[in-house]
Amino acid sequence: MSANIKIPQTHHRLSIHIGVNGLSFIVEDTQTKDCLLWRNQTYTFPGNDYNEWAKEVGYVFKQEELLQKRFACCDVMIDTHKHTLIPTSIFKAEQAIEVLKQLFDVAYLDEINYSSVNALQATCIYALPAPVNAMVFKYQHKAKFYASVIPLMYFIMGRSEFSRALLHYAHAHVDLILMQGEKLLLCNSYAIDRFSTAMYFLCFALKQWQLNPRSLSLYVSGSLKPTHIKQLCAFFPSVTVATSATGLFATESLNLQYGPHFFPLCASSVEV
Numbered sequence: 001m002s003a004n005i006k007i008p009q010t011h012h013r014l015s016i017h018i019g020v021n022g023l024s025f026i027v028e029d030t031q032t033k034d035c036l037l038w039r040n041q042t043y044t045f046p047g048n049d050y051n052e053w054a055k056e057v058g059y060v061f062k063q064e065e066l067l068q069k070r071f072a073c074c075d076v077m078i079d080t081h082k083h084t085l086i087p088t089s090i091f092k093a094e095q096a097i098e099v100l101k102q103l104f105d106v107a108y109l110d111e112i113n114y115s116s117v118n119a120l121q122a123t124c125i126y127a128l129p130a131p132v133n134a135m136v137f138k139y140q141h142k143a144k145f146y147a148s149v150i151p152l153m154y155f156i157m158g159r160s161e162f163s164r165a166l167l168h169y170a171h172a173h174v175d176l177i178l179m180q181g182e183k184l185l186l187c188n189s190y191a192i193d194r195f196s197t198a199m200y201f202l203c204f205a206l207k208q209w210q211l212n213p214r215s216l217s218l219y220v221s222g223s224l225k226p227t228h229i230k231q232l233c234a235f236f237p238s239v240t241v242a243t244s245a246t247g248l249f250a251t252e253s254l255n256l257q258y259g260p261h262f263f264p265l266c267a268s269s270v271e272v
Contacts, residue, residue: 012036014140016263018132019079019148020170021223025060025067034161037066040258045198048172050129057132061139074140075265077148081173081189082106082127088116091123113145117264119157120184124150149175151263152173152221153187155242161217164241167202167232168194168260169222176205185209195228203235212221221260 011031017024022042028035039060043052051196061067082104085143097112106112110127117124126147136143155255156177168175176191176261178185186209190201213235218230219242229252232239241252 006112009069012071012073014030014067014074014263016057016074016076016143017042017079017135017148017258018057018076020048021079023053023056023060023258024258025064026064026261027071029262029264031072038258039064039066039067045163050131051131054131055137057135057201058138068109068139069141071140072134072142076136076140076143076145077151077261078128078132078145079148079177080126081166081175081191082110082130083124083149083189084124084146085117085120085127085184086122086188087200088121089101090124091125096125100127117144117150119152119182120153122184124153130135146265148260149177149187149189151265152185152242152260153177155260156264157184159181159217159219160178162239163211163215164217165202165206166219166221168242169198169224169228171196171223172223174201176202176208178205178211182246185211195224195231199231199235221256224256235252 011029012202013028013030015026022040022192025039026035027037041056041060082100084103086099095107096114100106100112107125109130111130111133113121113128114125126148128145133145151169152166152175156164162181163181166177173189177187177191186205192198214237216236217238218236219240221242241255243255249255249258
């Protein structure tokens with residue numbers, strides 16, 4: 001490793017998104033907002049094989065010299081469905097794993113992490129796969145790990161519509177976030193086996209909170225196909241792809257899959 005590779009990239013943000021649909025590495029200039037590197041890769045093995053996830057992450061690091069530099073800001077988003085929000089006022093770090101165990105089957109090697117969402121006065125608790133964390137730390141010692149639902153929350157909080165929802169679709173689970181004004185109504189993950197199941201959970205959540213689909217602004221992201229978008233548009237008059245304001249991608253399919261990878265975790269995450 002050359003000496004210049006060890007120099008921290010002060011004005012660059014490395015964003016790594018690791019999920020059941022593949023992984024993405026993005027290097028962004030935090031001053032100009034230019035994308036300096038984008039590397040994506042799909043999987044050919046079961047999405048819950050975390051040792052294989054780690055091998056793929058290490059492979060990309062080895063192939064790209066820029067990724068071997070020490071970044072002052074390295075955010076790692078992992079598509080974990082094992083996440084929950086609780087009021088910060090009652091949150092206790094030593095009880096985080098017990099809270100998750102009440103909701104999910106937490107694996108022995110899962111690492112339990114948490115992150116404050118100050119705007120909601122809440123704390124997000126989530127489980128992370130240890131092999132992936134170890135592989136990233138091998139190259140990026142300042143890496144911070146988050147559930148991928150966190151930047152999605154910040155995105156939907158920043159929208160101006162009164163009644164709004166975000167649906168992030170993956171092949172094994174769907175994340176749903178509902179908001180009215182500044183009030184968060186729902187932030188949950190549901191196991192699914194097909195798109196129609198995701199639609200069911202979305203409609204059920206709207207019925208539970210008595211939200212009218214005709215007056216709802218729906219934002220979508222993930223591995224959605226054109227037929228999925230058509231189905232959504234049949235039920236909702238306002239369907240928008242959730243993507244970065246920088247508009248880096250030329251097609252809707254790329255925006256769906258990779259746009260959220262550019263979302264900042266909060267305002268401070270993009271400061272130099």
